[in-house]
Structure formats: structure tokens, C-alpha cells
Amino acid sequence: MDNIRRGNKQLIKELNRAILINTILNYGPVSRTRISEITDLGLSTVSNIVADLIKKELIYETGEEESSGGRRAILLEFNCNDRFVLGIKIGLDGIIIGLVNMKSKILDQHFIPSPVKSNEEIVLEVLIRAIRDLISKNHIKAEKILGCGIGVSGLVNQKEGTLVFSKILGWKQIRFKELLEKEFDFPIFVDKDVNVLTLTEKRFGVGKKINNFICITIGKGVGAGIVIKGDIYHGSYGGAGDFGHIIIDKDGPLCYCGKRGCLETFSSDQFIINKIKEALSNQQDTIIKDFLKKKEDLNSITVDTVLEAAQKGDVISKNIFQEVGKSLAIGIVSLVSLFDPELIVLGGEGVKAGELIFPTMRKVIRDNFPFKKEIKIVPLQPGEEGWIIGAAELVLSEVFKTPIFKSKGKVAIKSAFHW
Amino acid sequence: MDNIRRGNKQLIKELNRAILINTILNYGPVSRTRISEITDLGLSTVSNIVADLIKKELIYETGEEESSGGRRAILLEFNCNDRFVLGIKIGLDGIIIGLVNMKSKILDQHFIPSPVKSNEEIVLEVLIRAIRDLISKNHIKAEKILGCGIGVSGLVNQKEGTLVFSKILGWKQIRFKELLEKEFDFPIFVDKDVNVLTLTEKRFGVGKKINNFICITIGKGVGAGIVIKGDIYHGSYGGAGDFGHIIIDKDGPLCYCGKRGCLETFSSDQFIINKIKEALSNQQDTIIKDFLKKKEDLNSITVDTVLEAAQKGDVISKNIFQEVGKSLAIGIVSLVSLFDPELIVLGGEGVKAGELIFPTMRKVIRDNFPFKKEIKIVPLQPGEEGWIIGAAELVLSEVFKTPIFKSKGKVAIKSAFHW
DNA sequence: TAGATACTTTCTTCACTGAAACAAGTATCT
DNA sequence: AGATACTTGTTTCAGTGAAGAAAGTATCTA
Numbered sequence: 028m029d030n031i032r033r034g035n036k037q038l039i040k041e042l043n044r045a046i047l048i049n050t051i052l053n054y055g056p057v058s059r060t061r062i063s064e065i066t067d068l069g070l071s072t073v074s075n076i077v078a079d080l081i082k083k084e085l086i087y088e089t090g091e092e093e094s095s096g097g098r099r100a101i102l103l104e105f106n107c108n109d110r111f112v113l114g115i116k117i118g119l120d121g122i123i124i125g126l127v128n129m130k131s132k133i134l135d136q137h138f139i140p141s142p143v144k145s146n147e148e149i150v151l152e153v154l155i156r157a158i159r160d161l162i163s164k165n166h167i168k169a170e171k172i173l174g175c176g177i178g179v180s181g182l183v184n185q186k187e188g189t190l191v192f193s194k195i196l197g198w199k200q201i202r203f204k205e206l207l208e209k210e211f212d213f214p215i216f217v218d219k220d221v222n223v224l225t226l227t228e229k230r231f232g233v234g235k236k237i238n239n240f241i242c243i244t245i246g247k248g249v250g251a252g253i254v255i256k257g258d259i260y261h262g263s264y265g266g267a268g269d270f271g272h273i274i275i276d277k278d279g280p281l282c283y284c285g286k287r288g289c290l291e292t293f294s295s296d297q298f299i300i301n302k303i304k305e306a307l308s309n310q311q312d313t314i315i316k317d318f319l320k321k322k323e324d325l326n327s328i329t330v331d332t333v334l335e336a337a338q339k340g341d342v343i344s345k346n347i348f349q350e351v352g353k354s355l356a357i358g359i360v361s362l363v364s365l366f367d368p369e370l371i372v373l374g375g376e377g378v379k380a381g382e383l384i385f386p387t388m389r390k391v392i393r394d395n396f397p398f399k400k401e402i403k404i405v406p407l408q409p410g411e412e413g414w415i416i417g418a419a420e421l422v423l424s425e426v427f428k429t430p431i432f433k434s435k436g437k438v439a440i441k442s443a444f445h446w
Numbered sequence: 447m448d449n450i451r452r453g454n455k456q457l458i459k460e461l462n463r464a465i466l467i468n469t470i471l472n473y474g475p476v477s478r479t480r481i482s483e484i485t486d487l488g489l490s491t492v493s494n495i496v497a498d499l500i501k502k503e504l505i506y507e508t509g510e511e512e513s514s515g516g517r518r519a520i521l522l523e524f525n526c527n528d529r530f531v532l533g534i535k536i537g538l539d540g541i542i543i544g545l546v547n548m549k550s551k552i553l554d555q556h557f558i559p560s561p562v563k564s565n566e567e568i569v570l571e572v573l574i575r576a577i578r579d580l581i582s583k584n585h586i587k588a589e590k591i592l593g594c595g596i597g598v599s600g601l602v603n604q605k606e607g608t609l610v611f612s613k614i615l616g617w618k619q620i621r622f623k624e625l626l627e628k629e630f631d632f633p634i635f636v637d638k639d640v641n642v643l644t645l646t647e648k649r650f651g652v653g654k655k656i657n658n659f660i661c662i663t664i665g666k667g668v669g670a671g672i673v674i675k676g677d678i679y680h681g682s683y684g685g686a687g688d689f690g691h692i693i694i695d696k697d698g699p700l701c702y703c704g705k706r707g708c709l710e711t712f713s714s715d716q717f718i719i720n721k722i723k724e725a726l727s728n729q730q731d732t733i734i735k736d737f738l739k740k741k742e743d744l745n746s747i748t749v750d751t752v753l754e755a756a757q758k759g760d761v762i763s764k765n766i767f768q769e770v771g772k773s774l775a776i777g778i779v780s781l782v783s784l785f786d787p788e789l790i791v792l793g794g795e796g797v798k799a800g801e802l803i804f805p806t807m808r809k810v811i812r813d814n815f816p817f818k819k820e821i822k823i824v825p826l827q828p829g830e831e832g833w834i835i836g837a838a839e840l841v842l843s844e845v846f847k848t849p850i851f852k853s854k855g856k857v858a859i860k861s862a863f864h865w
Numbered sequence: 866t867a868g869a870t871a872c873t874t875t876c877t878t879c880a881c882t883g884a885a886a887c888a889a890g891t892a893t894c895t
Numbered sequence: 896a897g898a899t900a901c902t903t904g905t906t907t908c909a910g911t912g913a914a915g916a917a918a919g920t921a922t923c924t925a
Contacts, residue, residue: 028464028465028468028846028848029468031461031465031848031850033461033462033465033485033486033487033881034457034458034459034460034461034462034465034880034881035458035880035881035882035913036458036880036881036882036911036912036913036914037913038453038458038461039453039454039455039457039458039912039913039914040453040912040913041453042450042452042453042457043452043453043913043914045447046447046450046452046453049447049448058871058872059871059872060870060871060872066452067452068452068914068915069914069915069916070871070872070873070915070916071872071873071874071875071914071915071916071917072913072914072915073872074872074873074874075913075914094869094870094922094923094924095869095870095923095924096868096869096870096923096924096925097868097869097870097871097922097923097924098869098870098871098872098921098922098923099870099871099922099923100870100871100872101871101872237682238682239681239682251784253784255674255675255679256674256675256677256679258675260674260675260785261786262658262785262786262787263656263657263658263786263787263788264786264788265786266783266786267784267785267786268784269783269784269786270783270784272783273692273779273780273783273784274694274776274779274780274814275693275694275695275696276694276695276696276697277694277695277712277772277773277776278695284817285814285815285816285817286779286814286815287814353696354696357693357696360692360693360705361692361693361780362784364685364688364689364691364692365670365672365686365687365688365689365692365781365784366679366681366686367680367681367682367683367684367685367686367688368681368682369682369683395693395704395705395706396704396705397704398703398704427447429447429450431450431850452914453913453914454913454914454915455878455879455880455881455913455914455915458879458880458881458913459879459880462880462881477904477905478904478905479903479904479905487881487882488881488882488883489882489883489904489905489906490881490882490883490884490905490906490907490908491880491881491882492905493905493906493907494880494881494906497906513889513890513891513902513903514890514891514902514903515890515891515892515901515902515903516889516890516891516901516902516903516904517888517889517890517891517902517903517904517905518889518890518903518904519903519904519905520904520905
């Protein structure tokens with residue numbers, strides 16, 4: 028209540044423009060009359076606002092509809108290629124950068140191999156060059172870029188736009204926002220990679236119309252993006268959704284995070300590798316042996332090695348994935364108890380092993396909720412687009428944010444509703 | 447965005463009235479000029495709205511302030527005793543019912559001993575009589591009652607206003623809303639007891655200015671009320687916050703809920719009783735023996751018995767409480783990993799044993815987060831007011847809800863901003 | 866040409882706004 | 896004590912500009 032703007036003509040104006048633009052985004056191409064019907068705004072009001080928005084080049088007329096017995100309707104469309112957004116995903120393998128239009132369509136994307144194990148300066152240098160290259164290659168004026176969103180693995184301070192710490196990347200304290208904003212004239216937004224992927228699912232994917240859901244990523248680590256009442260939930264200090272570090276075994280083994288019995292100690296890539304190494308050193312019968320050139324070459328084993336073995340029918344390997352499935356299920360059971368979500372989405376590298384993990388996982392979940400009707404669990408198609416679109420969405424969601432709330436402090440980005 | 451009202455004069459009007467009433471509620475008694483400063487509304491606007499609200503008897507002038515060098519300010523106050531709300535808490539021991547004014551002050555309250563193990567009809571009958579008695583005893587016209595909030599232990603369907611199932615009360619499928627609304631002309635709101643208590647803390651207690659926090663109740667069961675972005679989070683099906691049934695030991699003992707290793711199997715009243723019985727049957731040395739008249743009278747042991755023993759220094763009993771503390775800590779660690787809240791509040795019967803439980807709990811939490819700065823954990827004073835105020839708040843929060851959102855379906859309650 | 870549908874123009878309404886007027890006090894000087 | 900200046904709080908009133916209503920225009924079909 029306290030953070031709501033007072034009512035005056037300015038608010039009405041912005042609000043109705045927001046409603047109108049959103050209607051065109053969702054229903055477009057669409058006529059004035061139809062907009063009036065959908066939004067319940069007066070026809071003259073719609074006409075006036077439309078005229079204003081056309082003048083400002085935010086929308087444009089794009090032909091006529093078939094007649095339905097009278098004058099043909101003039102269709103309106105959002106001018107989504109007038110300005111652009113950059114979406115960046117920083118991963119262990121490298122950086123993916125994409126140019127995205129205002130309707131979240133990827134226009135161009137590039138991959139820059141990893142500058143991992145680098146320090147702040149080098150990472151930033153690579154990013155700056157990548158951004159400049161992308162902009163110039165697409166012949167876009169820099170002032171047409173609305174902003175840049177970055178998704179990165181680790182603990183992120185959203186407000187400061189810094190990566191506080193990332194175990195996987197081996198980085199800490201990288202001031203993306205501050206340093207990139209020095210270089211460019213558009214705002215930078217940073218968030219955890221899981222949250223970025225979750226955002227994509229919320230806006231365009233399986234979570235589109237769902238208010239409360241959780242998107243779990245399985246891979247090097249285990250994380251979760253939490254959507255509550257339609258928004259990503261970050262927690263008070265940005266650390267929410269640390270699904271990999273809930274405790275599923277109170278007297279379990281020590282985790283690198285300092286706790287005991289974390290889910291991640293039973294389900295991450297490292298767990299799989301450790302398990303298979305253990306099996307090998309116990310002389311257990313697994314075809315992984317045949318994969319190794321030298322017998323001692325244990326360090327060359329990756330999750331993909333084990334996955335391949337399991338897919339070829341190796342029992343030991345299959346069992347390991349099943350065990351991962353069981354542990355994930357235990358974690359999900361707790362998630363469901365706490366969040367009671369409508370949907371759980373599974374993403375990340377780990378879905379590649381889905382066939383091996385999910386059946387056990389689903390079974391354990393079912394067994395644990397005998398009185399509850401089946402919980403909707405949907406695996407995601409792997410791919411890079413999700414990350415880019417989500418990162419770009421960090422910017423777009425700000426641009427198209429409902430103009431009802433007071434903006435405290437200096438405004439990071441100008442809302443589309445008073446361009 | 448889709449659920450936001452379109453901008454027009456009506457919205458401006460309601461919005462500014464809402465802002466003004468809220469300002470008076472928060473800062474009152476307060477002058478027109480001060481309201482203008484706080485809200486940023488024009489002075490003439492404030493005067494106009496005030497005149498309107500005085501006419502509608504929502505606010506009134508209540509004397510003058512000391513002069514600060516000029517004309518004395520006329521103070522305005524919210525007319526909080528013009529209408530009333532009922533708050534009911536249904537517990538194992540009985541029903542507490544309270545008459546609450548619009549500023550959440552309890553004006554009268556009564557206790558009706560338990561109709562537990564009764565069927566739907568009897569429970570409803572008792573409630574109806576209790577409500578009638580309270581209203582007539584206080585000489586209040588029924589039309590002055592805005593609504594009635596009910597807090598009850600168990601799984602609640604908020605929308606339907608039903609208790610779906612309660613293990614503790616042994617009830618299922620009680621249609622509070624439907625049946626009580628047949629009897630009375632005001633709307634009924636039902637929520638889980640934990641959420642009701644949490645609501646009180648959010649509005650008036652330690653959580654007042656905190657956006658994200660969790661309120662844990664310890665007692666017959668273990669539950670949690672979750673506050674996210676200032677609102678209680680219910681989950682998609684009303685089951686969120688089932689903290690007692692997160693899994694802290696994946697291979698732990700079977701819980702009555704059908705899962706294995708639930709927190710509640712390590713921390714509820716039943717756990718404490720079972721543990722002490724076990725100790726007694728193992729002939730361990732505890733002064734509880736002396737408490738029992740007959741040696742075999744094991745079933746007379748309650749948590750209070752064990753608590754008394756522990757407070758008298760009984761080592762076995764003390765250890766049990768410490769074990770509870772440890773298990774709760776493990777659960778809280780997972781909560782923190784998932785929610786990253788600013789604050790954790792501890793309430794419920796269990797706080798009586800706080801001295802025995804909390805030190806261990808805090809230590810285990812600290813040990814588990816070596817890299818994290820201390821987490822704020824605040825125990826609550828036990829008492830009944832919290833339940834009543836929270837239950838009443840279920841109604842008041844609807845009455846004073848920000849008038850920005852579209853109300854879908856038929857409106858449950860008329861907002862104060864267009865009385 | 867009648868009827869339907871889409872859009873535009875013109876005019877009205879009404880809640881906020883800001884400036885000025887008014888009201889009622891304090892401070893200070895004679 | 897009375898006059899004057901200043902301060903603070905409230906009301907009045909003309910003005911603004913957004914939505915909205917109604918009437919008019921444009922364009923299509925049958």
C-alpha cells in the first residue's frame with residue numbers, strides 16, 4: 028500500500044498506455060475496437076492513445092482485417108524492432124550473447140569460448156568486446172539498446188548487479204553492473220542463471236499462465252528458480268532457491284558449503300563421478316573400464332562418460348542415476364511441502380539423463396505423497412535460447428513494468444509507457 | 447498486469463481515499479497539512495477527500511494540536527469503532543472468539559471449551575451460538591459486523607472457506623464459509639492457524655516492516671506461515687508452509703503422513719513423549735519416574751511433564767529437547783536455503799520450552815552456515831491475542847485492500863474505499 | 866440503398882492541482 | 896495593552912487534462 032503511487036491524471040495516462048500496449052503485445056495484430064472491448068476502455072480513449080503511440084513509433088498500423096459485414100478493421104501491431112535488448116548467459120563453457128527484440132525474439136546470437144579462471148578485468152573485457160561486436164555487426168545504433176541482462180551461475184546481488192561468489196566459475200565479487208554501465212549508456216541487470224531460465228518459462232514456456240511454480244536445474248550444481256504470484260522470488264538477500272543445499276540427510280556427508288547432507292552431495296555431477304570412481308576402485312563390474320584408455324586415467328571420467336555407459340545398459344551406472352533420481356525426489360517432496368506449487372519444471376544439463384533419472388524420481392515422489400494427487404512435473408528441452416531470452420527479459424520486464432508502484436531511488440530504466 | 451484496473455476517475459478517487467485512510471491509520475491522529483506532506487497529495491485534494499470521509503463517518507476531527515507558531519492543526523482520526531470484525535481461533539482445547547474494532551483492537555473475547563471429536567453440525571452450532579452471544583452481549587447491530595475470520599489447524603481451502611482435513615482436530619471437510627454465511631449476513635474467511643498468527647506478526651509484530659519472513663509454530667505439529675513480498679503465501683492449493691513435513695532424514699522413520707523422515711517425526715510433542723517413554727522402558731535414570739503415581743501410568747505423560755522434569759534438571763529430558771532443537775535447526779537451515787528470509791519468528795506452545803530448545807537450535811544453525819552472517823531468529827510471547835487479531839485481520843485486510851486490482855467473480859466484501 | 870462495423874470528432878464530466886484568500890495562532894515592538 | 900509582522904493550517908476557486916458519451920463520418924456487405 029505504501030509503495031503505491033497516488034492517483035492523478037499522470038497515473039491514469041501511464042496505466043492505460045500500459046494496458047493498451049500489453050493488449051497489443053498479447054493479442055496483436057488487433058484493431059482499435061477490439062482493444063476497446065478487451066480493455067473496457069472507451070473507444071475514443073483507445074483512438075486517442077493509439078494516435079499518440081503511433082506518433083511515438085511504439086506501434087504501427089499493419090493492414091486491414093477481412094470485413095465482417097462492415098468497414099474493415101485497421102490492425103495495430105507493436106513496433107518490436109524499434110529498440111533492442113541484449114541477453115547474456117555466462118557459463119562454464121563460455122559466454123552466449125544474443126540480440127533480442129522487444130517481443131523477445133532472438134535476432135542474432137554468438138558464443139565466445141570460456142574466459143573462466145580469469146579475473147574480473149579479463150571477464151569484463153571479453154564482455155565489452157562481445158557487446159560491441161554484436162551491436163556493430165547488426166548495424167544498430169547504441170541508443171537503440173534498452174539494456175542488457177546477464178544470467179550467471181552463483182550468488183548474485185541483484186541490486187548492486189554483482190556476482191558475489193560462484194563456486195562453479197571460481198569467481199567472486201565481479202561488479203558487472205558498475206563496470207559495464209561505465210562503458211555503455213544502457214542499464215545492466217544481473218541475476219542468477221536459474222532465475223533467468225525460470226523467467227523464460229514464466230513468460231513463454233510451460234509456466235506462462237501459472238502463478239506459483241518452481242524451475243529446478245540439474246547439472247554441475249542443483250538450483251531452483253521460484254515463481255510466486257507470477258514473479259521470481261529472490262529472497263531478502265538474493266539467495267533464495269538454493270535448492271541444492273537443503274538438507275535431506277541430517278547426519279549425511281559434509282558438503283563443500285560447510286553443511287552436512289545437502290541434496291547436492293547426493294545429486295550433482297560430482298556425486299555421479301565420485302560414485303563411479305568408487306565403484307571402479309572397488310573392482311565392480313562396469314563397462315566404464317573399457318572406456319578408459321589407461322586403467323589409471325580416472326580423472327578423464329565425466330558425467331557424459333557415465334551417461335553413455337548407462338545408456339549402453341551398464342547396471343552400476345544406471346543405479347547411480349537412479350540414486351540421483353531418488354535424492355532429487357526427496358528434495359522435491361520438501362519443496363512441495365513448503366511451496367505447494369502448481370508445477371515443477373526440470374531443466375539444466377541433467378535433463379539429458381532424464382530417462383535414467385526421472386522414472387525413479389517420479390516413483391519416489393508418488394510413494395511419498397500417497398494422499399496427494401499427482402504433481403505436475405515437466406522436463407524442459409535443453410537449449411541455449413532459454414537463457415538468452417530470460418536474460419533479455421530481465422530488461423524487458425523492467426521496461427514494461429506496471430507503472431503503479433513508486434520508483435524509489437534513481438530509476439534504472441525508463442518505462443515504455445512514457446517514452 | 448492483466449488483473450489491474452484501467453485508469454479512470456473512479457480509480458483515482460478510490461486510490462487516493464485508500465492512501466488517505468491508510469495514512470490516518472498509520473500516522474493518526476494527524477492534520478490535513480501533514481497528510482498532504484506524507485502522501486504528496488495536494489492540500490486542497492486532501493481537504494476535499496477529508497470532507498467526504500467525515501460526511502461518511504469514516505474519519506472524524508478529534509481536537510487540535512499544540513500550535514507550532516501558527517494556527518493550530520485540527521487532528522483527524524479514523525473512526526475505528528464504527529464497524530467491527532470477529533476473530534475466531536479453533537484449537538484442540540476449544541474456541542476463542544473475539545470482537546475486534548477496525549484498528550485491530552480486541553474489545554471483548556470469550557473462550558468456549560472444546561467441541562472436539564464432534565461432527566460438522568455440532569461444531570457449526572457452537573460457532574453460531576458463540577457469534578450470536580458475542581454480538582448481543584456487546585449490543586452491536588449485526589449490520590455493523592464487517593466479517594468474521596477463522597483460524598483453524600489443518601489444511602484449509604481458502605477460496606471455498608473449508609477445512610479440508612485436520613489431523614490434530616480429527617476433522618475433515620467442514621464448510622465453515624458456506625454454512626456460516628447462510629446464518630449471517632457478513633462474509634466468512636478461513637485460513638490455517640499458522641497463517642493467522644503470521645498475519646498478526648506481519649501487521650503489528652516483529653514482522654511489521656519486513657517483506658520476507660517465516661513464522662514457525664512448534665507444538666502438537668510443526669507449521670510455518672510464509673510471508674513473501676509482504677503477503678502470506680498460500681501456495682497453489684493452500685498447502686504451502688507444511689514445514690513439519692519436509693524431509694530431513696531421507697531414510698528416517700515413517701511419519702503418519704506417509705512419508706519418511708519428516709521433520710515432525712523428530713520434533714513434535716509426540717516425538718518428545720515417545721522418546722521419554724522409550725527411555726523409561728529402557729530403565730534409564732530420569733526423575734519422570736517419580737512423577738508417575740503408578741509405575742505403569744505411562745499414558746499420563748504429556749510434554750508438560752517432560753518439560754517440568756527438564757526444568758528441574760533431568761538430563762534425559764533435557765537431551766530430548768536438545769534433540770528437538772537440533773532437528774528444528776536442520777529444517778530451518780533448509781528453509782533459509784530456499785527462502786533466504788530476513789527473519790524467522792518462533793511461536794506456538796513450543797516456545798514454553800524455548801530455554802531448552804533454542805540454544806542448541808541456534809548453535810546448529812550457526813554451525814551449518816559458517817559463511818553466512820547470523821540469521822535473525824525471534825521467539826514470540828505466547829498468548830491468545832495473536833490468534834484473534836490475525837483471524838480478524840483476514841477480514842480487515844480485505845476491507846482495506848489496495849483498490850488497484852480487478853475483483854474477479856462476485857466481490858466477497860465491500861472495500862472501505864467506497865463505503 | 867439499407868444495414869453493419871470501424872473509426873473520428875466534439876463536447877462533457879470530474880478529480881486533481883496550485884495559487885490566492887482566509888483563519889487563527891505566535892513573536893516582537895512600541 | 897495594542898499594533899504589527901510573521902507562521903501555520905485550511906478553504907476557495909479557476910484551470911487542466913484525462914476518460915467517456917454521443918453524434919458524425921468512412922467503408923464495407925448484401
